[in-house]
Amino acid sequence: MADASNPATGTNLGRVLIYAALALTCLYYLLPLYVMVVTSLKSLDEIRTGNLVAPPQNLTFDPWIKAWSSACTGVNCGGMRGYFMNSVMFTIPAVMLSTLIGAANGYVMTMWRSRFSDILFAALMMGCFIPFQVVLLPMARTLGVLGIANSVLGLVFVHTVYGLAFTTLFFRNYYITIPDELVKAAKIDGAGFFLIFRRIILPLSIPIIVVSVIWQFTQVWNDFLFGVVFSSGESQPITVALNNLVNTSTGVKEYNVNMAAAIIAALPTLFVYVVAGKHFVRGLTAGAVKG
């Protein structure tokens, strides 16, 4: 496709216009982040009186220090520091589990396709769309019965269950592009179900695993609703801590600290997107989006 921009058709003026359009849209996308960063580096007085987009006149890093180590998120005033690990604790297992199960599902739905697996796929798609507010109470009951309510295990469980719909969709749509012949030949050679999966399918799956992991990581890390309902006090995820910081109902709002905390909470996902963004697009190119 890169050929489409043959110099013969793209005049210099055209190129300039393209770059101008891209630059303008970049501004639109960067503006909120810019405002957040700039605000986090100003003093409260400057925020109250100054212009939103003006750069800070007296650069201060105090809001960042406060957000990290001394902001109050309840009775504990230890900042966001302690909540970081909490989020890591359930995000990583949930992402790994849902990706693994999604891969197995996708494999069955394409290479061992049956009426049953087709029905399951259609049935799962509903799972992408169920509003999470609906499942809060019945899930609370279920977790209570299972004895894993308000535990890290419970959170992993919930995130895995509701992540499956998407991961299965990703893998199924990716595997459907892998030529049948590969698997057919292996089957004739007498290779079994798991052997084919391990030796043939998994090695081909790196790009889509990247996609699935990025997607799930973002979803689970940023989730607030499940995190707040299904965690207990000291194992609250970072989004809940952030919410407690930002959404205080009465009292002084320290916008600079809020913004710093928000950026801190978003750092892992930002990092993942920026570093793995290239692989993300590559993974998608490799077939994730083909219906």
Add this chain to the structure above:
Amino acid sequence: MAIKLKTLCAGVMGAVLLGSMAAQAAEVEVLHYWTSGGEAKAAAELKKIVEAKGNTWKDFAVAGGAGENAMTVLKARVVSGNPPTAAQIKGPTIQEWGAEGSLGNLDAVAKANNWDGLLPTVVANVMKYQGHYVAVPVNVHRVNWMWANPEVFKKAGATVPKTWDEFVVAADKIQKAGFIPVAHGGQPWQDFTVFESVVLGVGGHAFYKKALVDLDPASLNSPTMVKSFEMLRTVHKYIDKDSANRDWNLATAMVINGKAAMQFMGDWAKGEFTVAGKKPGKDYICAPAPGTADAFTFNIDSLAVFEPKSADAKKGQDDLAAAVMGVPFQEVFNLNKGSIPARQGMDLSKFDDCAKESAKDFSATAKTGGLVPSIAHGMAVPGATAGAMQDVVTQFFNGNSLTPKQAAEKLAAAAKVK
């Protein structure tokens, strides 16, 4: 099958819990939404007192939208079968939880500490379900305050209004002088807060009680209510056009830096003035909202306790309740929050003038009947009803689709929602 499994699980868990409890002290888990700096400091004080009695404190803070998120979490916790020791619940919601049969009992600790003698009857009634103490009050907020910037009033040549008619005169002058008369945040609960002060001022506390507490249909759909709505629309004229979804503290900031003349907001607004280094009486004035000097709309935060699972848990619960009603906590918490102690007969010398006036009016209005629950802050009627009525008020306030008469009719209809 599910039920059997559950009983089994509960049994096993109970045994495990009992086993571990015997070894260590009771764990006190409090679901609350005190997360701002001052509140958190006060709550930390509570933690210290409770821990001094040999319990462990398990903090469970969930902020957001005046406790909306906390209520969601609480429901999930109760449904899952492990409610916290206590939760920040207030007003008629305490009765609703009581009706679900989920609440514990604090009668013993109340009796030992003479709560009946320390709490005004109005407050004590809110804390009781069917005559038993199920909750403990933390503070008393006054909602019908007006916060004014005297500098702006002086520049505009206006006087701080004592009635709603005077308000119109003053607001006109202020507007002509180029200031915003009323600082307001256009969020439904803030609209509702202004509305309740207007009704109280226009109709008086007897009318307020009949219409917004007893939900008397004739009062709701009455000429006085129509007049209140008319006044509310007048108030809207004096609000700047950018108020939509503004947080209340930003509106307070407008009064602080002299962009606006006054704000109708509960006494938590005082914290903003204090942080800005302003002194009451000098840099800002706290006065009852126009026409409401003889009334007091109260908003009481409280902790309701849930049915404890063991004797140790019960001890922790009682320790917590006793600590909340204790003098040290009542003082520290309310100094931080801008409210006044729910416990009567305390030394208020550390409090500022606004709080002192609030305390004085609180006792006075308790005798005259002017002490009424705030409907905008969930003290007067159950959540569903208050919500439906708030919808009407905010719809009226934020557009011209309803006439005052239609609004009164719709309000009467909304009051029937249960």
Add this chain to the structure above:
Amino acid sequence: MVEDALPRLVVAPTFAAALLFIYGYIAWTAVLSFTTSRMLPSYHFGGLIQYANLFDNARWSVALGNLLVFGVGFVVICLVVGLTLAILLDQNIRAEGFIRSVYLYPMALSFIVTGTAWKWLLNPELGFEKVMHDFGFADFSFDWLINPDRAIYCVVIAGVWQSSGFVMALFLAGLRGIDDSIIKAARVDGASLPTIYRRIILPSLWPTFFSCFMILAHIAIKSFDLVMALTGGGPGFASDVPATFMYAFAFTRNQIGMGAASAMMMLMIVVAVIVPFLYSDLRGGRRG
């Protein structure tokens, strides 16, 4: 025999999970919608009263109308913006990696606070309007956030900001996946660039459209954080959507029965929107 059972065994846990955690819970919600549940779930049969109350509720009709405006606006604009950016970015752009990251990063942020940032930017006295005034454009006016008839469009603006980069990535991937030889052949035949895009490239992006649509529709229908953070449903309840409505009634206002009824209506909307797409996708799959 074993060969046949094993694959089924592998997907069985997912199947069980879907049955219970998706359909079981939906059934439970359906049951609740016919009860008079208030604070906590109860099972007193109430007939269709919750649905009657729901359709009688002015706020619900506002929420439905907003879902339509937001859903259509958000999905269409995201698709157009995403596709346009992808095509532009596919022209051998020098800083592609950087620009792509810029477009993608909003997806990485949670809305609890990006909502706050947008709230400021769109607020007339703090954001764009003030900035333009400060630059000397005194007549510039942008007050959608505080205008009851326009507030929902602000939600669209912020929503597009968050999701269009992801759509761009999907389209970019789709573009890169197109077989070069077809395009070369068309070029040899003398087809112009616009013709190539119209006749060859866009049609072959159809599966990508499908994926994008599914993802965007799911974001639109579930949109909750965004509305809560940006407008709080206001002014008044002018920008309420079904998800915020359901949350408010089920959890804050202690009307679980009505919340369940609204949830059922949401699910029906979901079914009406996705089933036709899903059907065509599965049929398409069978063909291939």
